[in-house]
Amino acid sequence: MKKIIVLGCGMVGSAIVLDLHKRHNVTATDFNQEVLDAIKLRDNVATMRLDCSDHHALKKAVSGFDLAVCAVPGFLGFETLKALIEAQIDVVDISFFPENALELNDLAIEKGVTVVVDIGVAPGLDNLILGHHNANMQVDFFECLVGGLPSARTFPYQYKAPFSPADVVEEYLRPARLYESGKIVTKPALSEPEYIEFDDLGTLEAFNTDGLRSLLFTMSHIPDMREKTLRYPGHRDQMLALRSAGFLSDDKININGVDISPRDFTSKILFNSWKLGDTEDEFTVMRVTVKGEGKTHVWDLLDRTDHQTATSSMARTTGYTCCAVVESVLSCSWKQPGVSPGELIGSNFQIFTDVLQFLGERNIYLKHITIED
DSSP states (O other): OOEEEEEOOSHHHHHHHHHHTTTSEEEEEESOHHHHHHHHHHSOOEEEEOOTTOHHHHHHHHTTOSEEEEOOOHHHHHHHHHHHHHTTOEEEEOOOOSSOGGGGHHHHHHHTOEEEESOBBTTBHHHHHHHHHHTTSOOOEEEEEEEEEESSOOTTTOOOBSSOHHHHHHHHHSOEEEEETTEEEEEOTTOSOEEEEETTTEEEEEEEOSOOTTHHHHOTTSSEEEEEEEEOTTHHHHHHHHHHTTTTOOSOEEETTEEEOHHHHHHHHHHHHHBOOTTOOEEEEEEEEEEETTEEEEEEEEEEOBTTTTBOHHHHHHHHHHHHHHHHHHTTSSOOSEEEEHHHHTTSHHHHHHHHHHHHTTTOOEEEEEEEO
8 A cells, every 4th residue: 555645636636536545545635625625525535735836835745655646737737747856756647737748857867756647538548549559560640539528418519618618718729739741730729620420429520629749749750640629519610709709819808997808708608608517417538540550440438427436437537547557656567767658658568458457447448449451
Protein backbone atom coordinates (compact mmCIF):
# COMPACT_ATOMS: atom_id res chain seq x y z
CA MET A 1 0.00 0.00 0.00
CA LYS A 2 1.49 3.29 -1.18
CA LYS A 3 0.87 6.86 -0.02
CA ILE A 4 -0.76 8.96 -2.75
CA ILE A 5 -1.86 12.58 -2.69
CA VAL A 6 -4.48 13.69 -5.24
CA LEU A 7 -4.51 17.39 -6.10
CA GLY A 8 -7.93 18.54 -7.31
CA CYS A 9 -11.11 16.61 -6.58
CA GLY A 10 -13.57 17.74 -9.19
CA MET A 11 -15.57 15.30 -11.30
CA VAL A 12 -12.53 13.33 -12.49
CA GLY A 13 -10.30 13.86 -9.46
CA SER A 14 -12.93 12.46 -7.09
CA ALA A 15 -13.32 9.34 -9.26
CA ILE A 16 -9.55 8.86 -9.09
CA VAL A 17 -9.54 9.25 -5.31
CA LEU A 18 -12.31 6.71 -4.76
CA ASP A 19 -10.69 4.12 -7.03
CA LEU A 20 -7.15 4.46 -5.66
CA HIS A 21 -8.44 4.48 -2.07
CA LYS A 22 -9.45 0.82 -2.48
CA ARG A 23 -5.78 -0.18 -2.75
CA HIS A 24 -3.69 2.64 -1.29
CA ASN A 25 -3.42 5.23 1.45
CA VAL A 26 -4.89 8.25 -0.33
CA THR A 27 -5.17 11.88 0.74
CA ALA A 28 -7.59 14.02 -1.28
CA THR A 29 -6.89 17.75 -1.58
CA ASP A 30 -8.86 20.64 -3.04
CA PHE A 31 -9.26 24.36 -2.53
CA ASN A 32 -13.01 23.90 -2.01
CA GLN A 33 -13.88 22.39 1.38
CA GLU A 34 -17.38 21.46 0.19
CA VAL A 35 -15.85 19.21 -2.47
CA LEU A 36 -13.76 17.46 0.16
CA ASP A 37 -16.76 17.06 2.47
CA ALA A 38 -18.69 15.41 -0.37
CA ILE A 39 -15.89 12.89 -0.91
CA LYS A 40 -15.82 12.01 2.79
CA LEU A 41 -19.55 11.31 2.64
CA ARG A 42 -18.92 8.70 -0.08
CA ASP A 43 -15.87 7.08 1.52
CA ASN A 44 -13.74 7.63 4.59
CA VAL A 45 -10.84 9.26 2.74
CA ALA A 46 -8.28 11.54 4.38
CA THR A 47 -8.70 15.10 3.11
CA MET A 48 -6.69 18.31 3.16
CA ARG A 49 -7.72 21.78 2.04
CA LEU A 50 -4.91 23.05 -0.18
CA ASP A 51 -4.28 26.04 -2.43
CA CYS A 52 -2.00 24.67 -5.16
CA SER A 53 -1.09 28.19 -6.28
CA ASP A 54 0.79 28.51 -2.97
CA HIS A 55 3.85 26.55 -4.02
CA HIS A 56 5.47 26.65 -0.59
CA ALA A 57 2.38 25.06 0.96
CA LEU A 58 2.13 22.62 -1.94
CA LYS A 59 5.69 21.37 -1.59
CA LYS A 60 5.21 20.96 2.14
CA ALA A 61 1.94 19.07 1.65
CA VAL A 62 3.39 16.45 -0.74
CA SER A 63 6.36 15.65 1.48
CA GLY A 64 6.31 12.00 2.54
CA PHE A 65 4.05 10.77 -0.26
CA ASP A 66 5.12 8.20 -2.85
CA LEU A 67 3.26 9.81 -5.76
CA ALA A 68 1.08 12.80 -6.60
CA VAL A 69 -1.85 12.80 -9.01
CA CYS A 70 -2.34 16.28 -10.46
CA ALA A 71 -5.96 16.92 -11.45
CA VAL A 72 -6.10 20.68 -10.95
CA PRO A 73 -7.79 23.03 -13.45
CA GLY A 74 -5.76 23.60 -16.61
CA PHE A 75 -4.85 27.20 -15.83
CA LEU A 76 -3.01 25.97 -12.70
CA GLY A 77 -1.55 22.84 -14.26
CA PHE A 78 1.86 23.82 -15.63
CA GLU A 79 3.10 25.76 -12.60
CA THR A 80 1.68 23.14 -10.22
CA LEU A 81 3.48 20.37 -12.10
CA LYS A 82 6.71 22.36 -12.08
CA ALA A 83 6.45 22.82 -8.30
CA LEU A 84 5.82 19.09 -7.82
CA ILE A 85 8.90 18.22 -9.87
CA GLU A 86 10.94 20.64 -7.79
CA ALA A 87 9.61 18.84 -4.70
CA GLN A 88 11.07 15.61 -6.15
CA ILE A 89 7.90 13.53 -6.18
CA ASP A 90 6.71 11.24 -8.98
CA VAL A 91 3.61 12.65 -10.71
CA VAL A 92 0.79 11.43 -12.92
CA ASP A 93 -0.94 14.47 -14.42
CA ILE A 94 -4.33 14.96 -16.10
CA SER A 95 -4.65 18.74 -15.74
CA PHE A 96 -4.37 19.23 -19.53
CA PHE A 97 -2.77 22.67 -19.34
CA PRO A 98 -2.18 24.65 -22.55
CA GLU A 99 1.61 24.85 -22.13
CA ASN A 100 3.99 22.21 -23.50
CA ALA A 101 4.71 19.74 -20.70
CA LEU A 102 7.84 18.50 -22.49
CA GLU A 103 9.48 21.80 -21.56
CA LEU A 104 9.75 20.36 -18.03
CA ASN A 105 11.56 17.22 -19.18
CA ASP A 106 15.07 18.44 -18.32
CA LEU A 107 13.96 19.55 -14.86
CA ALA A 108 12.33 16.16 -14.19
CA ILE A 109 15.50 14.35 -15.28
CA GLU A 110 17.60 16.63 -13.07
CA LYS A 111 15.35 15.90 -10.07
CA GLY A 112 15.21 12.18 -10.86
CA VAL A 113 11.41 11.95 -10.92
CA THR A 114 9.03 10.08 -13.20
CA VAL A 115 6.31 12.34 -14.63
CA VAL A 116 3.47 11.08 -16.81
CA VAL A 117 1.29 13.74 -18.45
CA ASP A 118 -1.95 13.90 -20.45
CA ILE A 119 -3.04 10.43 -19.40
CA GLY A 120 -6.84 10.56 -19.48
CA VAL A 121 -9.05 9.34 -22.31
CA ALA A 122 -7.99 11.84 -25.01
CA PRO A 123 -5.31 12.85 -24.66
CA GLY A 124 -4.24 9.67 -22.93
CA LEU A 125 -5.80 6.42 -24.03
CA ASP A 126 -5.52 7.37 -27.70
CA ASN A 127 -1.83 8.16 -27.16
CA LEU A 128 -1.30 4.74 -25.56
CA ILE A 129 -2.90 3.08 -28.59
CA LEU A 130 -0.71 5.00 -31.02
CA GLY A 131 2.40 4.27 -28.97
CA HIS A 132 1.56 0.58 -28.98
CA HIS A 133 1.25 0.42 -32.76
CA ASN A 134 4.21 2.72 -33.37
CA ALA A 135 6.41 0.23 -31.50
CA ASN A 136 5.28 -2.61 -33.75
CA MET A 137 4.85 -1.11 -37.23
CA GLN A 138 5.65 1.86 -39.41
CA VAL A 139 2.66 4.15 -38.89
CA ASP A 140 1.71 6.56 -41.65
CA PHE A 141 -1.73 7.75 -40.43
CA PHE A 142 -3.32 8.49 -37.06
CA GLU A 143 -6.77 9.88 -36.34
CA CYS A 144 -8.67 10.29 -33.09
CA LEU A 145 -12.38 11.15 -33.06
CA VAL A 146 -13.62 11.78 -29.53
CA GLY A 147 -16.43 13.44 -27.63
CA GLY A 148 -18.50 13.46 -24.46
CA LEU A 149 -22.22 14.02 -24.99
CA PRO A 150 -25.54 13.93 -23.11
CA SER A 151 -27.75 11.00 -24.02
CA ALA A 152 -30.72 13.35 -24.49
CA ARG A 153 -30.50 15.88 -27.34
CA THR A 154 -31.82 19.18 -25.99
CA PHE A 155 -32.09 22.08 -28.42
CA PRO A 156 -30.65 24.46 -29.34
CA TYR A 157 -27.12 23.33 -28.39
CA GLN A 158 -27.65 19.55 -28.04
CA TYR A 159 -24.72 19.55 -25.64
CA LYS A 160 -23.88 19.42 -21.94
CA ALA A 161 -20.33 20.05 -20.74
CA PRO A 162 -18.78 17.44 -18.43
CA PHE A 163 -16.26 20.14 -17.48
CA SER A 164 -16.04 23.94 -17.59
CA PRO A 165 -17.93 25.58 -20.50
CA ALA A 166 -15.08 28.10 -20.68
CA ASP A 167 -12.68 25.26 -21.55
CA VAL A 168 -15.06 24.04 -24.27
CA VAL A 169 -15.28 27.54 -25.73
CA GLU A 170 -11.48 27.68 -25.76
CA GLU A 171 -11.45 24.41 -27.71
CA TYR A 172 -13.73 26.02 -30.31
CA LEU A 173 -11.44 29.03 -30.69
CA ARG A 174 -7.86 27.72 -30.57
CA PRO A 175 -6.50 26.92 -34.07
CA ALA A 176 -6.05 23.20 -34.69
CA ARG A 177 -2.56 21.88 -35.45
CA LEU A 178 -2.43 18.79 -37.65
CA TYR A 179 0.15 16.84 -39.59
CA GLU A 180 -0.45 16.62 -43.33
CA SER A 181 2.12 15.06 -45.68
CA GLY A 182 4.80 15.33 -43.01
CA LYS A 183 4.27 19.01 -42.18
CA ILE A 184 2.45 20.78 -39.36
CA VAL A 185 -0.48 22.75 -40.73
CA THR A 186 -2.84 25.00 -38.82
CA LYS A 187 -6.56 25.15 -39.51
CA PRO A 188 -9.43 26.94 -37.80
CA ALA A 189 -11.19 25.13 -34.98
CA LEU A 190 -14.56 23.71 -36.09
CA SER A 191 -13.27 23.33 -39.68
CA GLU A 192 -13.59 20.37 -42.08
CA PRO A 193 -16.82 18.87 -40.68
CA GLU A 194 -17.80 15.34 -41.60
CA TYR A 195 -20.56 12.95 -40.56
CA ILE A 196 -19.47 9.71 -38.86
CA GLU A 197 -21.68 6.69 -38.20
CA PHE A 198 -21.45 4.83 -34.89
CA ASP A 199 -23.20 1.66 -33.81
CA ASP A 200 -25.76 2.34 -31.05
CA LEU A 201 -25.41 6.11 -31.53
CA GLY A 202 -26.20 6.88 -35.15
CA THR A 203 -24.70 9.91 -36.89
CA LEU A 204 -22.32 12.32 -35.16
CA GLU A 205 -20.46 15.28 -36.60
CA ALA A 206 -16.66 15.54 -36.38
CA PHE A 207 -14.62 18.73 -36.78
CA ASN A 208 -11.03 19.86 -36.26
CA THR A 209 -9.78 20.78 -32.79
CA ASP A 210 -6.30 21.20 -31.38
CA GLY A 211 -5.88 17.84 -29.65
CA LEU A 212 -2.59 16.32 -30.83
CA ARG A 213 -0.55 18.08 -28.12
CA SER A 214 2.64 16.05 -27.39
CA LEU A 215 2.19 13.97 -30.56
CA LEU A 216 3.27 17.00 -32.58
CA PHE A 217 6.75 16.58 -31.09
CA THR A 218 7.11 12.88 -30.23
CA MET A 219 5.52 11.40 -33.36
CA SER A 220 6.68 13.85 -36.02
CA HIS A 221 7.79 10.92 -38.21
CA ILE A 222 4.12 10.07 -38.87
CA PRO A 223 3.12 12.05 -41.99
CA ASP A 224 -0.61 12.40 -41.30
CA MET A 225 -2.17 12.94 -37.87
CA ARG A 226 -5.30 14.71 -36.69
CA GLU A 227 -7.82 14.85 -33.89
CA LYS A 228 -11.47 15.78 -34.29
CA THR A 229 -14.15 16.48 -31.71
CA LEU A 230 -17.49 14.67 -31.95
CA ARG A 231 -20.83 16.39 -31.39
CA TYR A 232 -24.46 15.94 -32.43
CA PRO A 233 -25.09 17.37 -35.91
CA GLY A 234 -26.11 21.01 -35.65
CA HIS A 235 -24.04 21.94 -32.59
CA ARG A 236 -21.13 23.09 -34.73
CA ASP A 237 -23.39 25.48 -36.68
CA GLN A 238 -24.55 27.06 -33.42
CA MET A 239 -20.95 27.62 -32.30
CA LEU A 240 -19.94 29.04 -35.67
CA ALA A 241 -22.84 31.50 -35.46
CA LEU A 242 -21.78 32.66 -32.01
CA ARG A 243 -18.15 32.95 -33.09
CA SER A 244 -18.84 34.87 -36.30
CA ALA A 245 -21.21 37.25 -34.48
CA GLY A 246 -18.50 38.15 -31.96
CA PHE A 247 -20.01 36.44 -28.91
CA LEU A 248 -16.76 34.50 -28.34
CA SER A 249 -14.45 37.50 -28.78
CA ASP A 250 -11.99 38.54 -26.06
CA ASP A 251 -12.20 42.17 -27.21
CA LYS A 252 -14.06 43.96 -24.45
CA ILE A 253 -17.09 46.11 -25.18
CA ASN A 254 -18.48 48.91 -23.04
CA ILE A 255 -22.06 48.55 -21.87
CA ASN A 256 -23.42 51.31 -19.65
CA GLY A 257 -19.93 52.25 -18.54
CA VAL A 258 -18.82 48.69 -17.81
CA ASP A 259 -16.18 46.87 -19.90
CA ILE A 260 -17.33 43.32 -20.61
CA SER A 261 -15.65 40.48 -22.49
CA PRO A 262 -18.19 38.90 -24.88
CA ARG A 263 -16.46 35.55 -24.39
CA ASP A 264 -16.73 35.70 -20.59
CA PHE A 265 -20.35 36.79 -20.86
CA THR A 266 -21.21 33.99 -23.28
CA SER A 267 -19.43 31.36 -21.17
CA LYS A 268 -21.41 32.50 -18.14
CA ILE A 269 -24.69 32.24 -20.03
CA LEU A 270 -23.80 28.85 -21.46
CA PHE A 271 -22.87 27.50 -18.03
CA ASN A 272 -26.53 27.17 -17.05
CA SER A 273 -27.72 25.54 -20.28
CA TRP A 274 -24.62 23.33 -20.57
CA LYS A 275 -24.50 22.17 -16.96
CA LEU A 276 -24.69 18.38 -16.76
CA GLY A 277 -27.12 17.29 -14.06
CA ASP A 278 -25.93 14.92 -11.34
CA THR A 279 -28.29 12.17 -12.50
CA GLU A 280 -28.25 13.01 -16.21
CA ASP A 281 -27.23 10.23 -18.61
CA GLU A 282 -24.21 10.90 -20.79
CA PHE A 283 -21.66 8.94 -22.77
CA THR A 284 -18.09 9.11 -24.01
CA VAL A 285 -17.30 7.92 -27.51
CA MET A 286 -13.91 7.57 -29.18
CA ARG A 287 -12.64 6.05 -32.42
CA VAL A 288 -8.90 5.76 -33.00
CA THR A 289 -7.63 4.79 -36.45
CA VAL A 290 -3.99 3.83 -37.06
CA LYS A 291 -2.74 2.89 -40.54
CA GLY A 292 0.53 1.47 -41.77
CA GLU A 293 2.21 -1.44 -43.56
CA GLY A 294 -0.98 -2.32 -45.43
CA LYS A 295 -3.15 -2.57 -42.32
CA THR A 296 -5.76 -0.36 -40.68
CA HIS A 297 -6.36 -0.71 -36.94
CA VAL A 298 -9.62 0.72 -35.60
CA TRP A 299 -10.28 1.03 -31.86
CA ASP A 300 -13.80 1.95 -30.72
CA LEU A 301 -14.79 3.01 -27.21
CA LEU A 302 -18.30 3.70 -25.94
CA ASP A 303 -18.88 4.18 -22.22
CA ARG A 304 -21.95 5.43 -20.38
CA THR A 305 -22.79 6.87 -16.97
CA ASP A 306 -22.41 4.32 -14.17
CA HIS A 307 -25.44 5.02 -11.99
CA GLN A 308 -24.45 2.36 -9.46
CA THR A 309 -21.36 4.37 -8.50
CA ALA A 310 -22.78 7.76 -9.60
CA THR A 311 -19.78 8.22 -11.91
CA SER A 312 -19.98 9.86 -15.33
CA SER A 313 -18.45 8.16 -18.34
CA MET A 314 -16.02 11.07 -18.77
CA ALA A 315 -14.83 10.65 -15.19
CA ARG A 316 -14.58 6.88 -15.66
CA THR A 317 -12.67 6.86 -18.93
CA THR A 318 -10.38 9.73 -17.93
CA GLY A 319 -9.91 8.88 -14.27
CA TYR A 320 -9.51 5.12 -14.53
CA THR A 321 -6.97 5.40 -17.35
CA CYS A 322 -5.02 7.68 -15.03
CA CYS A 323 -5.37 5.19 -12.16
CA ALA A 324 -4.09 2.35 -14.33
CA VAL A 325 -0.93 4.30 -15.14
CA VAL A 326 -0.52 5.26 -11.48
CA GLU A 327 -0.29 1.55 -10.72
CA SER A 328 2.37 1.12 -13.43
CA VAL A 329 4.48 3.92 -11.95
CA LEU A 330 4.10 2.67 -8.37
CA SER A 331 5.06 -0.87 -9.38
CA CYS A 332 8.07 0.52 -11.30
CA SER A 333 6.77 -1.01 -14.53
CA TRP A 334 7.28 2.53 -15.82
CA LYS A 335 10.14 4.18 -13.98
CA GLN A 336 11.84 6.69 -16.24
CA PRO A 337 13.11 10.08 -15.02
CA GLY A 338 11.69 12.81 -17.22
CA VAL A 339 8.31 13.76 -18.68
CA SER A 340 6.52 10.94 -20.50
CA PRO A 341 3.27 11.35 -22.44
CA GLY A 342 1.08 8.32 -23.12
CA GLU A 343 2.57 7.46 -26.51
CA LEU A 344 5.91 6.66 -24.88
CA ILE A 345 4.29 4.45 -22.23
CA GLY A 346 2.16 2.67 -24.82
CA SER A 347 5.31 1.33 -26.44
CA ASN A 348 5.64 -0.97 -23.42
CA PHE A 349 3.48 -3.97 -24.36
CA GLN A 350 2.96 -5.14 -20.78
CA ILE A 351 1.81 -1.73 -19.57
CA PHE A 352 -0.49 -1.36 -22.58
CA THR A 353 -2.17 -4.69 -21.89
CA ASP A 354 -2.30 -3.95 -18.15
CA VAL A 355 -4.15 -0.68 -18.82
CA LEU A 356 -6.71 -2.42 -21.05
CA GLN A 357 -7.21 -5.12 -18.41
CA PHE A 358 -7.56 -2.50 -15.67
CA LEU A 359 -10.24 -0.70 -17.67
CA GLY A 360 -12.00 -3.96 -18.50
CA GLU A 361 -12.25 -4.78 -14.79
CA ARG A 362 -14.24 -1.54 -14.50
CA ASN A 363 -16.45 -2.43 -17.48
CA ILE A 364 -14.72 -0.06 -19.89
CA TYR A 365 -14.05 -1.94 -23.12
CA LEU A 366 -12.36 -1.09 -26.39
CA LYS A 367 -13.32 -2.93 -29.56
CA HIS A 368 -10.33 -3.50 -31.86
CA ILE A 369 -10.56 -4.59 -35.47
CA THR A 370 -7.79 -4.98 -38.06
CA ILE A 371 -8.49 -4.41 -41.73
CA GLU A 372 -6.14 -5.62 -44.45
CA ASP A 373 -5.79 -2.87 -47.04
